Amino acid sequence: MKMPMTRAADRAYDEIRSLILSGDAPPGSQLTEEHLAEICGVSRTPVRDALRRLEAELYVVRSDSQRVFVADWSLEEVEEIFALRGMLEAHAAGRAARRLTSAQIESLRGFNADLRDAVMRPAPDVAAFLEANRAFHNLIIDAAQSPRLAANLATLVEQPIVRRTARQYGRDQLERSMREHDELIQAFASRDNGWAGAVMTAHIRRAYHAFSEAAPRLKAAE
Amino acid sequence: MKMPMTRAADRAYDEIRSLILSGDAPPGSQLTEEHLAEICGVSRTPVRDALRRLEAELYVVRSDSQRVFVADWSLEEVEEIFALRGMLEAHAAGRAARRLTSAQIESLRGFNADLRDAVMRPAPDVAAFLEANRAFHNLIIDAAQSPRLAANLATLVEQPIVRRTARQYGRDQLERSMREHDELIQAFASRDNGWAGAVMTAHIRRAYHAFSEAAPRLKAAE
DNA sequence: TGTGACGCTATTGTGTACAAACCTGCCTCG
DNA sequence: CGAGGCAGGTTTGTACACAATAGCGTCACA
Numbered sequence: 001m002k003m004p005m006t007r008a009a010d011r012a013y014d015e016i017r018s019l020i021l022s023g024d025a026p027p028g029s030q031l032t033e034e035h036l037a038e039i040c041g042v043s044r045t046p047v048r049d050a051l052r053r054l055e056a057e058l059y060v061v062r063s064d065s066q067r068v069f070v071a072d073w074s075l076e077e078v079e080e081i082f083a084l085r086g087m088l089e090a091h092a093a094g095r096a097a098r099r100l101t102s103a104q105i106e107s108l109r110g111f112n113a114d115l116r117d118a119v120m121r122p123a124p125d126v127a128a129f130l131e132a133n134r135a136f137h138n139l140i141i142d143a144a145q146s147p148r149l150a151a152n153l154a155t156l157v158e159q160p161i162v163r164r165t166a167r168q169y170g171r172d173q174l175e176r177s178m179r180e181h182d183e184l185i186q187a188f189a190s191r192d193n194g195w196a197g198a199v200m201t202a203h204i205r206r207a208y209h210a211f212s213e214a215a216p217r218l219k220a221a222e
Numbered sequence: 223m224k225m226p227m228t229r230a231a232d233r234a235y236d237e238i239r240s241l242i243l244s245g246d247a248p249p250g251s252q253l254t255e256e257h258l259a260e261i262c263g264v265s266r267t268p269v270r271d272a273l274r275r276l277e278a279e280l281y282v283v284r285s286d287s288q289r290v291f292v293a294d295w296s297l298e299e300v301e302e303i304f305a306l307r308g309m310l311e312a313h314a315a316g317r318a319a320r321r322l323t324s325a326q327i328e329s330l331r332g333f334n335a336d337l338r339d340a341v342m343r344p345a346p347d348v349a350a351f352l353e354a355n356r357a358f359h360n361l362i363i364d365a366a367q368s369p370r371l372a373a374n375l376a377t378l379v380e381q382p383i384v385r386r387t388a389r390q391y392g393r394d395q396l397e398r399s400m401r402e403h404d405e406l407i408q409a410f411a412s413r414d415n416g417w418a419g420a421v422m423t424a425h426i427r428r429a430y431h432a433f434s435e436a437a438p439r440l441k442a443a444e
Numbered sequence: 445t446g447t448g449a450c451g452c453t454a455t456t457g458t459g460t461a462c463a464a465a466c467c468t469g470c471c472t473c474g
Numbered sequence: 475c476g477a478g479g480c481a482g483g484t485t486t487g488t489a490c491a492c493a494a495t496a497g498c499g500t501c502a503c504a
Binding site for chain 1: 271274275278280299306368373
């Protein structure tokens with residue numbers, strides 16, 4: 001039995017990405033190839049590779065001349081991201097409604113059960129909620145069977161600031177997400193692509209408003 | 223006066239990209255780093271860089287293990303690309319309607335004049351048409367002032383197969399494009415973002431149908 | 445004291461060497 | 475005659491050395 005032996009470039013990608021998502025590398029901070037190479041225990045070459053990918057996904061930006069910084073998104077940009085996500089993910093939901101197998105729909109039910117577990121405990125487990133939510137949305141994107149759509153959405157789904165903000169959500173918001181997922185599953189089960197798309201549009205839009213209410217509280221807490 | 227001195231990686235990117243767009247590197251053919259390095263007159267390092275970018279934009283795909291091939295798109299994928307472009311570019315047009323300066327609207331008129339020149343000559347100049355069309359659409363995307371939207375559209379706008387198919391278009395199709403651009407300009411001038419978005423949706427959708435009629439003729443000609 | 449030039453340092457860009465992985469064709473053995 | 479495996483060549487992955495460039499502080503001079 002041999003370990004899958006990931007490439008150094010992939011390990012560097014995962015490592016740097018989680019530095020950004022966790023907030024250890026705060027927005028606006030500079031990332032130098034050498035420093036990252038040291039952290040990841042590899043040479044600069046695979047780090048360069050990883051940074052190119054992270055740049056394409058807009059996790060990092062390059063200054064006018066080639067220095068790399070962690071992306072720092074304004075609230076306006078987050079609004080735009082939600083608008084794009086709404087369009088693309090509604091499209092994905094419509095396609096998925098025509099393509100999901102019944103086994104996949106069963107999986108969606110499973111993810112939503114996990115989500116319920118995370119929400120219903122005395123103190124909601126936000127990390128578990130986010131994980132189940134991620135699995136739910138990714139399965140839909142996958143079922144849409146459009147590599148290009150998936151590539152575009154990949155740059156939109158994981159937003160550090162939204163992730164951090166989610167810890168501020170009240171139980172009511174989390175429960176609403178859960179109910180909206182239930183309705184999506186109904187739309188999928190009846191193969192109604194128009195319904196699925198509309199519910200997804202509303203779901204993302206509502207998520208945006210939850211975010212924009214919570215974000216100022218987060219700012220204030222800093 | 224010193225030349226801007228582009229980086230080798232950028233030159234390699236442009237070179238490889240035009241190999242793909244021109245058809246010199248046909249869909250499905252393998253691209254090896256060493257061969258490309260030779261063609262571009264640089265070492266493998268900047269070629270790797272360029273290939274990463276082209277991969278992110280889906281001009282090339284990587285096989286299960288890391289060999290690079292020119293992407294070969296099915297007609298279904300092209301349909302999906304037009305669907306995504308329609309959504310995103312309509313969104314861009316809506317944003318642009320609220321942001322275009324009058325100088326920019328004047329530029330759009332200029333591009334459409336170029337387009338008219340290209341169409342109205344005895345034998346329509348398709349290359350000039352495509353160039354003016356590209357400039358027109360890019361200005362709108364730029365005016366939308368959304369880097370993320372621009373990044374997503376960048377992977378959708380230049381499609382080798384569509385480019386080749388355009389040579390099959392009749393004068394009527396080219397004239398319709400021109401008239402639709404005129405209507406877009408009207409919508410922009412009146413700052414009506416709903417109108418602009420709707421016209422753009424129709425424009426892209428009509429372009430898809432022009433493509434899907436011409437594509438079989440292209441296939442037959444091979 | 446303000447400003448511009450200079451040089452130092454930090455950082456990225458490129459070339460090259462070598463290692464690892466992979467594909468291919470052939471050869472052996474059942 | 476087919477399957478498996480074992481070279482050998484091809485291609486990509488990684489490290490490292492050195493070159494080029496941008497940012498920054500300092501110092502001289504007006």
